[in-house]
Amino acid sequence: MKVLSVNAGSSSLKFKMFEMPEEEVLIAGTFERIGGKGSFYRVTINGEETKKEAELKSHSDAVEILIQELFDNNVIESLDELSAVAHRLVHGGDKYPNSVILDEDALKIVESFKDLAPLHVPANVMCVKAFMEKAPNAAQVGCFDTAFHQTIDKERYIYPVPFEWYEKYKVRKYGFHGQSHKYITETIGNILNNKEVNAIVCHIGQGASISAIENGKCIDTSMGFTPNSGVIMGTRSGDIDYGIIKYMMNEAGMTFDEVDRALNKESGLLGLSKVSNDWRDVDAAITEGNKQAYLAHKIFVNSIVDYIARYYVELKGQVDALVFTAGLGENAHHIRRMVIDRLNCLGFECDREANDNTRFGKEGIISTSNSKIPVYVIGTNEELMMARDALDLIK
Numbered sequence: 001m002k003v004l005s006v007n008a009g010s011s012s013l014k015f016k017m018f019e020m021p022e023e024e025v026l027i028a029g030t031f032e033r034i035g036g037k038g039s040f041y042r043v044t045i046n047g048e049e050t051k052k053e054a055e056l057k058s059h060s061d062a063v064e065i066l067i068q069e070l071f072d073n074n075v076i077e078s079l080d081e082l083s084a085v086a087h088r089l090v091h092g093g094d095k096y097p098n099s100v101i102l103d104e105d106a107l108k109i110v111e112s113f114k115d116l117a118p119l120h121v122p123a124n125v126m127c128v129k130a131f132m133e134k135a136p137n138a139a140q141v142g143c144f145d146t147a148f149h150q151t152i153d154k155e156r157y158i159y160p161v162p163f164e165w166y167e168k169y170k171v172r173k174y175g176f177h178g179q180s181h182k183y184i185t186e187t188i189g190n191i192l193n194n195k196e197v198n199a200i201v202c203h204i205g206q207g208a209s210i211s212a213i214e215n216g217k218c219i220d221t222s223m224g225f226t227p228n229s230g231v232i233m234g235t236r237s238g239d240i241d242y243g244i245i246k247y248m249m250n251e252a253g254m255t256f257d258e259v260d261r262a263l264n265k266e267s268g269l270l271g272l273s274k275v276s277n278d279w280r281d282v283d284a285a286i287t288e289g290n291k292q293a294y295l296a297h298k299i300f301v302n303s304i305v306d307y308i309a310r311y312y313v314e315l316k317g318q319v320d321a322l323v324f325t326a327g328l329g330e331n332a333h334h335i336r337r338m339v340i341d342r343l344n345c346l347g348f349e350c351d352r353e354a355n356d357n358t359r360f361g362k363e364g365i366i367s368t369s370n371s372k373i374p375v376y377v378i379g380t381n382e383e384l385m386m387a388r389d390a391l392d393l394i395k
Helices: 059-072 104-111 121-134 147-151 163-169 178-191 243-251 256-265 268-273 279-287 291-314 326-331 333-342 352-357 382-394
Strands: 002-008 013-019 024-032 040-045 048-053 082-089 139-144 199-204 208-214 217-221 321-325 375-377
Touching: 002 121, 002 382, 013 059, 013 382, 024 059, 040 059, 059 121, 082 121, 082 382, 104 121, 121 139, 139 382, 147 178, 147 217, 178 199, 178 208, 178 217, 178 321, 178 382, 199 291, 199 326, 208 291, 217 291, 243 256, 268 279, 268 291, 279 291, 291 333, 321 326, 326 333, 333 352, 333 375
Parallel strands: 002 082, 082 139, 199 321, 321 375
Antiparallel strands: 002 013, 013 024, 024 040, 040 048, 199 208, 208 217
């Protein structure tokens, strides 16, 4: 049974096709700079990657080429072989606590969330419609970034603003990276042979979020109404005092859109370090003695520690595992070591040799045998989680 997982960003599209239930990857790829100049895509099959230039005016163009690559690489002979296409949808509001099969009515509901994620929802919907047209016999499955976090109690997702904002305009915490947090929760639960696992999951990449998991369910997460809140990220500020916005508009003569762009695209590691939003560049600058880069490093670590400590308390200290995942979480061993060292007072202890060696695809425990709580590095796999959800639905 062939299931294609599609992850459409505002200007990108990632895909991976699985033979299910074996979970064998048949082909994978990424389309970049959709709608811009210099667009291109990469396809990986049998471990070999090929890069090709292509004019990608829209996500529909990417879908056309993707389908052609499936035929050209003999992955399928007919689109009727596709049992399902699983789409990562950024926003499901408070409507969808689980993945669903998409029909025209469901797609209209998804489109109604456009104002909650204006950069992503149109691209998501365009891809779904393209596959509905091209592969009408395949189930179109919506896998929502927000779904996994719908188990959070009202006392944790309501903001301390006029309650009418929630009642009339749905202003509340939604949370994101749900497919990743769900995958890691299921994986650590299997490792510990405990489906009702208590864990703190740190998805640390260009976008970053941390979740508290109790009895296998999310009870809190760092991202909120938008993906801009929580810990510091590559270019996003994370939590700030909202009064800064009005202050900068008055003092610097900036428009709201300019401040918004600065907080989303020019802050975080990039804004603090003045070097890059890529941790590898910041790390290299630290090695060269760049004090600004080191400051960014310390503030970044502080923000991660703050949320882990907070969720440790929310879980009443009953934590079965702390897990690092995503780009930095899986590879930035200096970050992990500093975070764990800061958490010594809670009983966490880093095994430096294991931590240094657990990178670049390697997974495992990076805490010592004396650590009160084991610390794991586990690679995330959102596309596989989406394929599993699709399989469960079509079965």
